[in-house]
Amino acid sequence: xxxxxxxxxxxxxxxxxxxxxxxxxxxxxxxxxxxxxxxxxxxxxxxxxxxxxxxxxxxxxxxxxxxxxxxxxxxxxxxxxxxxxxxxxxxxxxxxxxxxxxxxxxxxxxxxxxxxxxxxxxxxxxxxxxxxxxxxxxxxxxxxxxxxxxxxxxxxxxxxxxxxxxxxxxxxxxxxxxxxxxxxxxxxxxxxxxxxxxxxxxxxxxxxxxxxxxxxxxxxxxxxxxxxxxxxxxxxxxxxxxxxxxxxxxxxxxxxxxxxxxxxxxxxxx
Amino acid sequence: xxxxxxxxxxxxxxxxxxxxxxxxxxxxxxxxxxxxxxxxxxxxxxxxxxxxxxxxxxxxxxxxxxxxxxxxxxxxxxxxxxxxxxxxxxxxxxxxxxxxxxxxxxxxxxxxxx
Numbered sequence: 001x002x003x004x005x006x007x008x009x010x011x012x013x014x015x016x017x018x019x020x021x022x023x024x025x026x027x028x029x030x031x032x033x034x035x036x037x038x039x040x041x042x043x044x045x046x047x048x049x050x051x052x053x054x055x056x057x058x059x060x061x062x063x064x065x066x067x068x069x070x071x072x073x074x075x076x077x078x079x080x081x082x083x084x085x086x087x088x089x090x091x092x093x094x095x096x097x098x099x100x101x102x103x104x105x106x107x108x109x110x111x112x113x114x115x116x117x118x119x120x121x122x123x124x125x126x127x128x129x130x131x132x133x134x135x136x137x138x139x140x141x142x143x144x145x146x147x148x149x150x151x152x153x154x155x156x157x158x159x160x161x162x163x164x165x166x167x168x169x170x171x172x173x174x175x176x177x178x179x180x181x182x183x184x185x186x187x188x189x190x191x192x193x194x195x196x197x198x199x200x201x202x203x204x205x206x207x208x209x210x211x212x213x214x215x216x217x218x219x220x221x222x223x224x225x226x227x228x229x230x231x232x233x234x235x236x237x238x239x240x241x242x243x244x245x246x247x248x249x250x251x252x253x254x255x256x257x258x259x260x261x262x263x264x265x266x267x268x269x270x
Numbered sequence: 271x272x273x274x275x276x277x278x279x280x281x282x283x284x285x286x287x288x289x290x291x292x293x294x295x296x297x298x299x300x301x302x303x304x305x306x307x308x309x310x311x312x313x314x315x316x317x318x319x320x321x322x323x324x325x326x327x328x329x330x331x332x333x334x335x336x337x338x339x340x341x342x343x344x345x346x347x348x349x350x351x352x353x354x355x356x357x358x359x360x361x362x363x364x365x366x367x368x369x370x371x372x373x374x375x376x377x378x379x380x381x382x383x384x
Contacts, residue, residue, distance in 0.1 A: 004374055055347060056349040056352050059348070059349065060352075063355065064353065064354055064355035065355055067346060067347065068346070126336075129347050129349075130336075132334075133334040133335075133350065134333070134372075136332075195343055198357070199357055200357065201322070201324075205322065205360055213340075213341070217340075218340045219340050233343060235340075235341055236343070240343070
């Protein structure tokens with residue numbers, strides 16, 4: 001029970017920690033502000049508690065597929081917010097750029113806070129449902145709580161490492177790493193949303209694109225961690241692969257257009 | 271003009287896809303699985319190959335469970351004393367294991383696609 005709770009919570013925490021550390025590094029770069037993250041995580045946890053407590057009702061919506069529809073909506077919203085964050089990040093990388101673009105200094109932190117809040121609402125609810133479910137069984141609850149804190153601790157540590165890893169990079173490298181990681185995160189979100197919609201029978205099933213379960217099983221620890229970080233699936237459906245690609249391309253194109261617009265406005269003002 | 275032709279083609283595809291989904295939905299077999307004392311009943315389910323199936327999972331335990339099947343890419347939380355619907359397939363013949371992620375040591379089962 002201890003190990004399974006460590007892994008379950010670690011998986012959810014890693015997903016959130018990656019996004020938080022990326023956006024935190026970006027906001028530190030843009031405005032030297034970090035306090036937003038406390039409100040965003042707090043708000044996200046509050047929403048996830050509401051979602052966890054109401055999961056029984058939500059599940060009954062749309063002929064018992066409400067959970068899938070709500071999750072997919074959250075994932076698509078997070079993706080769109082990441083795209084807007086990417087635009088603001090690339091377009092307003094330096095103070096002069098931000099001034100030229102007319103961005104308020106708090107714009108990025110507000111967007112980042114909304115993104116983190118929505119992402120944590122979904123991921124946090126799963127952990128809370130798990131913990132609330134074990135609460136009545138005192139012995140098990142104790143073990144599960146200890147396991148959850150270990151998982152949470154490891155997840156946060158990895159997030160801190162990612163944050164300092166990104167902060168250690170310089171200039172263009174730093175910006176490109178942030179954009180690439182945001183693109184992978186967005187790919188994972190859209191891929192998971194397509195899976196949810198397929199599970200609810202809103203989009204048709206497609207054949208499996210590849211089977212790498214013999215190389216790296218999704219059930220192995222490495223497989224689970226890779227799933228949390230980049231959305232690794234051993235047997236993804238073709239629709240899922242297409243959705244992943246769409247999520248990645250959305251962010252990359254947003255970054256390319258933002259950087260072109262930024263360059264044009266600079267040359268126009270010179 | 272060219273754009274209009276593209277949009278028309280896209281709409282035609284959507285309609286075809288919609289019709290396809292509806293005709294399949296009308297004949298979707300429903301399979302019931304119960305969760306009792308952190309065990310699945312039945313723990314082995316036979317499902318026809320290349321057919322979409324609706325799993326109706328009824329959790330009789332007061333505690334929540336998470337249905338998870340890695341090979342089928344399925345994952346869903348089911349609250350205590352409630353039911354959930356999960357669509358699977360169409361998939362090829364084979365054995366597709368599933369677990370209850372909250373009680374993975376006891377809640378285990380397999381979907382046999384034939």
